[in-house]
Amino acid sequence: MKNYILQNENAVYFECGYSCDNVIYISIGDDNYFITDARYEIEAKLMAQNCEVIITNNLIKQTQEILQKSKIKKINFDPNDFSVYLYEKLTSNLNIQFRQKENFSKLKRLVKTDAEIDKISAAMKLGRKGFKRFADFLRTDGINKSEKYLFFKAKEYMSNYGELDLSFDPIVAINENSAKPHALPTAKLMKKNDFLLVDAGVKYERYCSDRTCCTSISKNMSFSRGQKFKTKLEQKIYDIVLKAQLTAISKVRSGMKASQVDKLARDVIEKSGYGKYFIHSTGHGVGLDIHEYPNINSRSDVILEDNMVFTVEPGIYLNNKFGVRIEDTVVLKQGKAVIL
Incomplete structure (x- = not known):
């Protein structure tokens, strides 16, 4: 132009x-x-x-x-x-x-250069290290701390004590607060066996990362994708959302419409009977801005191409109980999605 x-x-x-x-x-x-x-x-x-x-x-x-x-x-x-x-x-x-x-x-900026993808990948790796630092803290010192304090500590550990800029203020939500997709921290205290959702990201040379994890608070907790929860309902919902996310990531192809990716994730959740509790789009582009193109929603006719970068983050939110969102950032390479 x-x-x-x-x-x-x-x-x-x-x-x-x-x-x-x-x-x-x-x-x-x-x-x-x-x-x-x-x-x-x-x-x-x-x-x-x-x-x-x-x-x-x-x-x-x-x-x-x-x-x-x-x-x-x-x-x-x-x-x-x-x-x-x-x-x-x-x-x-x-x-x-x-x-x-x-x-x-x-x-x-819809189709990223290889240099941009390298920076986003570096941001994702640094973000993963931040999640690990935060998990280490939660295991040893998280019990009986408020969401507001955990929010402060999440910023500290994600940024590596101020070395990195954050992509956005983290979301740290316990139990029923996790049913709010953009929950604000409260005075609620974290207890053993509580359900915890954390959404956070960092920047590398201005390029953003974005990731959401859920876990159950215990002495062995981590932010890995394989999770064991204390209640059958938490486990059931988590497993449905994980299946929806992995299905969308494994089946997305260059040449698809972005709306088809949304449908891949949404179909899994709808078939499980929880469709009305998936209340947002499946993803968004990531780059210099935390929300870029392509939008991965039911209305997007954008044709996906190699070197597009976007999140895949289905969720189920049960009001007054808990909410599950599982998010990774992917890049399309050789026609398929690669988790960064």
Whole structure:
């Protein structure tokens, strides 16, 4: 796509290898401009590639001047990027048509390069180590600690004591709280034999990982996929969700519609009688953003291709009891899904 303007940090980073929280990026023909303020001058000039770095105390005025000099008639933008205020300021007194191209940067990033996949794979490996550190803590010191405290410790262990950025705030949910897909931590204390769901991820060179595990609290607990629970219902639901996840991962193929992957997982859960308790989509793309394309849901007509990266995360949520979600991030290689 020629002639576009960006403000989203990850979209800008994808274009030039650097970004910050106060930037406007313009691409006009073969010319690219990274417009920011003096706080970021040194790093921007050192790290931003294939663009002219422009330092100003008025990003909007500088952007308008560049657009006016370019003499272009149209420029593309993502309406998700810009506030109403910024859009109105940018477009005022400009004889240029701003054309809405929703999520065009995410669409450019739909098929990952091998280098991007290597970074996501590295993030996944670091995330797995974080889960192990957290499990070690839970075995020795987790009993009688609140979800809020466990949430704090999850951030500490997942980030390797601050060395890594997190993909998102972890979800640490005990028993009935795990029936809330995006549960917030509470004062609830963790006890022996409790059901625990943890959803967490870390970043490697800005690329995200994402993984969800369930376990039963005991002296031998781990976040492995093979789990033994204390109640028959917990075991039954876990086994159904695991079957749904593994079925979808094993049967997904390049050339399928994304909706077919959702159906593979959903069919297993529906045939078990718990279809109405699977209340979200089967997955989402992962990359610079924790939620990218492709969307793995019942409405997505996206044709899956090699080098697409996405999660497979079916779930069953029994209100006031517990919820099971099992999530891995996969990449399509040689037509099949590979767990990263």
